[in-house]
Amino acid sequence: MITFDHVTKIYEGDVKAVDDVAFTVEKGDICVLLGPSGCGKTTLLRMVNRLESITEGEIRINGKSNRDLDTIELRRSIGYVIQSNGLFPNMTIEENVTVVPSLLGWDRKKKRERYHTLMELVGLDPAEYRKRYPHELSGGQQQRVGVARALAADPPVMLMDEPFGALDPITRERLQDEFIQIQREVKKTILFVSHDIDEAIKMGNKIVLMRDGKIMQHDTPSEILVHPKNEFVSRFVGKDRAIKNLSLHTVEDLQKEIGLGDINETIQDTKTVNIHQDLRNTLSTLMNQEAEQVIVTDDHGEKLGTVTIDHVQRYLHLEIREKAPVSTEG
Amino acid sequence: MERKKFVSLMVRYGFYALVIYFFVWSFQKNYFSYLFKETETFVLLTRQHLELVAVSSLLAIAVALPSAVLVTRPRFRQTEWIFTNLANLGQTIPVLAVLALMISILGLGFKTAVFALFIYSVLPIFRNTVAGLNSIDDRLIDAAKGMGMKPHQILFRVELPNAAYSIMAGIRTAIVINVGTAAFAFLIGGGGLGVWIFTGIRLFDNSALLSGAVPVTLLAILADYLLRLLEYVVVPKGTRPSANA
Numbered sequence: 209m210i211t212f213d214h215v216t217k218i219y220e221g222d223v224k225a226v227d228d229v230a231f232t233v234e235k236g237d238i239c240v241l242l243g244p245s246g247c248g249k250t251t252l253l254r255m256v257n258r259l260e261s262i263t264e265g266e267i268r269i270n271g272k273s274n275r276d277l278d279t280i281e282l283r284r285s286i287g288y289v290i291q292s293n294g295l296f297p298n299m300t301i302e303e304n305v306t307v308v309p310s311l312l313g314w315d316r317k318k319k320r321e322r323y324h325t326l327m328e329l330v331g332l333d334p335a336e337y338r339k340r341y342p343h344e345l346s347g348g349q350q351q352r353v354g355v356a357r358a359l360a361a362d363p364p365v366m367l368m369d370e371p372f373g374a375l376d377p378i379t380r381e382r383l384q385d386e387f388i389q390i391q392r393e394v395k396k397t398i399l400f401v402s403h404d405i406d407e408a409i410k411m412g413n414k415i416v417l418m419r420d421g422k423i424m425q426h427d428t429p430s431e432i433l434v435h436p437k438n439e440f441v442s443r444f445v446g447k448d449r450a451i452k453n454l455s456l457h458t459v460e461d462l463q464k465e466i467g468l469g470d471i472n473e474t475i476q477d478t479k480t481v482n483i484h485q486d487l488r489n490t491l492s493t494l495m496n497q498e499a500e501q502v503i504v505t506d507d508h509g510e511k512l513g514t515v516t517i518d519h520v521q522r523y524l525h526l527e528i529r530e531k532a533p534v535s536t537e538g
Numbered sequence: 539m540e541r542k543k544f545v546s547l548m549v550r551y552g553f554y555a556l557v558i559y560f561f562v563w564s565f566q567k568n569y570f571s572y573l574f575k576e577t578e579t580f581v582l583l584t585r586q587h588l589e590l591v592a593v594s595s596l597l598a599i600a601v602a603l604p605s606a607v608l609v610t611r612p613r614f615r616q617t618e619w620i621f622t623n624l625a626n627l628g629q630t631i632p633v634l635a636v637l638a639l640m641i642s643i644l645g646l647g648f649k650t651a652v653f654a655l656f657i658y659s660v661l662p663i664f665r666n667t668v669a670g671l672n673s674i675d676d677r678l679i680d681a682a683k684g685m686g687m688k689p690h691q692i693l694f695r696v697e698l699p700n701a702a703y704s705i706m707a708g709i710r711t712a713i714v715i716n717v718g719t720a721a722f723a724f725l726i727g728g729g730g731l732g733v734w735i736f737t738g739i740r741l742f743d744n745s746a747l748l749s750g751a752v753p754v755t756l757l758a759i760l761a762d763y764l765l766r767l768l769e770y771v772v773v774p775k776g777t778r779p780s781a782n783a
C-alpha cells in the first residue's frame with residue numbers, strides 16, 4: 209500500500225511540479241498516473257523511492273513514511289522500471305537481472321535459480337540470453353529484461369515509468385498483455401506512469417489523471433470514462449470514450465444483460481470470437497468483415513450464439529449510458 | 539564495405555613490405571652494428587628508456603584517473619569546467635617552457651625528464667576519462683540509484699566499466715606517444731635510447747641513429763599491441779564500440 213499524504217514538490221527556481229497530491233494505491237493494485245507531458249508524473253513516481261526529495265507532505269509505504277527508511281534499503285525493496293536504456297551495457301543479461309540480488313549478497317545458486325524463474329516469467333529463454341549483452345537484444349526483449357530485473361528481489365512495490373513507451377504499437381500491446389498476466393501471478397502494488405489513455409484503461413485498476421501537478425480525477429477506468437469530473441478530464445479521455453469503455457466489457461457481460469443472437473447456419477464464413485473477448489475488439493471484428501454477425505465460442509470452441517453490431521449498440525446504450533457507473537469487475 | 543576492407547588490407551601489406559625492405563637494406567649496410575658491438579650499452583639505454591616511460595606513465599595514471607573521477611562526482615560537477623580548462627591550458631603550454639621551469643627546480647637528469655613526460659601524459663588520460671564518465675547516459679546512473687546502489691557501487695559497477703573503453707584509449711595513446719617522446723629525455727640528461735638517436739644526428743652516423751630509432755619504434759608498436767590486449771581484457775564486451783555498430 210502506498211499513501212500520498214498531501215505531497216508537494218517544488219524544484220529549484222520555483223517550479224511546482226507536484227501540488228498537494230493525496231491518494232492511496234491499494235495493495236495488489238496497478239494505479240496508473242496519467243496526464244500530459246510535464247504534469248509531474250515522473251516527479252511523483254521518483255519521490256516514492258526518494259530519487260527526488262519531497263518538499264512538503266509525506267509518502268507512506270505500508271504505513272511507514274519513506275523518510276524514516278534507509279534510502280538504500282528502501283530502493284532495494286522497490287522494483288524500478290524506466291522507459292529505455294535502463295539496462296547496464298557492461299553487464300550480461302544474467303548480471304543485469306540479478307543486480308539487486310547481488311547487492312543484497314545472495315549466493316550464486318540462489319541468483320541462478322531466480323534468473324531462470326524470472327526469464328521464464330517474462331517469456332525469454334534463460335539459457336539463450338544468459339551470456340548475451342543488452343545491445344544484442346531488441347527493444348521489446350530489453351524491456352522484458354527490465355521488468356525481470358525489477359522483479360528480481362521480489363519487491364512488494366513496483367514503480368514503472370512509461371515502461372512500454374518506446375515500443376512499436378504491436379510489441380507494446382503484447383508486452384502489456386504479458387504484464388497483466390505476470391501481475392496476476394505476482395500481485396505487486398504498482399505505480400505505473402503513462403500518457404496514453406488506452407494503456408491506462410487497459411493496465412489500471414485505478415487511474416490518477418493529473419494536470420499541472422494537481423490531481424484532476426482519481427477513479428476506476430470506467431468511472432473516468434463514464435463520469436469525467438471536469439472539462440479537462442473529458443477532453444483528455446477523448447470523444448470516443450464510449451468506444452474506449454467497450455474495452456472494459458466482454459462478450460460475456462453482453463450475454464448476461466441482453467443475451468446472444470441465434471446462429472444462422474445459412475451465413476457462411478463468419479468469424480468467431482471468444483466469450484472473454486472485450487467488446488471493443490469484437491466491434492472491430494464486426495466492422496472489418498462483410499457479414500452482419502460473428503459467432504461467439506467458449507474456451508473449448510463450442511458455439512454459443514452470435515453478436516451483431518446492433519447487440520453492441522443496445523448494450524452500449526443500456527449498460528454504459530444509463531446504468532453507469534459500471535464496475536470494472538467481471 | 540568489401541572495397542574498404544580490400545584497400546585497408548592493401549595499405550597494410552604495402553606498409554609491411556616497406557618495413558621489411560627497410561630492415562633488409564639497413565642490415566646490408568650494417569646500420570645495426572651498434573646493437574651487436576655495444577650490446578651492454580643497448581640494454582642499459584633500453585632499460586632507462588622503459589623506466590622513463592613506465593614511471594612517468596604510472597604517475598600520470600595515478601594522478602589523472604582519481605582526479606577525473608573526483609571532478610565528475612555530483613558534488614564537483616559544477617566546478618568541472620575549471621579543471622577542464624586548466625587541463626586544456628596545460629596542453630597549450632609549450633614543452634620547452636615546462637622543461638625550462640623544471641630544469642631550474644630539479645636540475646638536469648632523470649627526474650626532470652620523468653616530470654616532463656608525466657605532464658604530457660596526464661592530460662590526455664584525464665580528458666579521456668572525464669569524457670568517458672560524462673558520456674554515460676544519465677538514465678543509467680538513475681537506474682543504478684533506483685536499484686539501490688551506493689555511490690561507490692555506481693562508480694565501480696556502472697560508471698568505470700562503461701567508461702573503460704574511453705579510459706583505456708586515453709592511456710594507450712598517452713603511453714605510445716610517451717615512448718616516442720622519451721627519446722628527447724637525452725637532451726636534459728635523462729638517458730634512454732635518445733642518446734644514440736641524437737648522437738647519430740650530430741655525428742651524421744646513420745648506424746647510431748638507426749640503432750636508437752628503430753628500437754624506439756618497435757617499443758612503441760609493442761606497447762600499442764600489449765595495451766590493446768589489456769584493453770580487450772579490461773573493457774566489458776557489451777561496451778566496445780563495435781558492439782553498438
Ligand SMILES: Nc1ncnc2c1ncn2[C@@H]1O[C@H](COP(=O)(O)OP(=O)(O)OP(=O)(O)O)[C@@H](O)[C@H]1O
Nearest residue numbers: 219220223225244245246247248249250251252403
Ligand atoms: N530536475 C528538475 N529540475 C527542475 N524542474 C524539473 C526537474 N524535473 C522536472 N522538472 C519540471 O517539473 C515538471 C514535471 O516534470 P515531470 O518530469 O515530472 O513530468 P512528466 O509528467 O513525467 O512528463 P513526461 O510525460 O514528459 O515525462 C515539468 O515542468 C518539468 O520541467
Ligand SMILES: [Mg+2]
Nearest residue numbers: 249250251369
Ligand atoms: Mg515522465
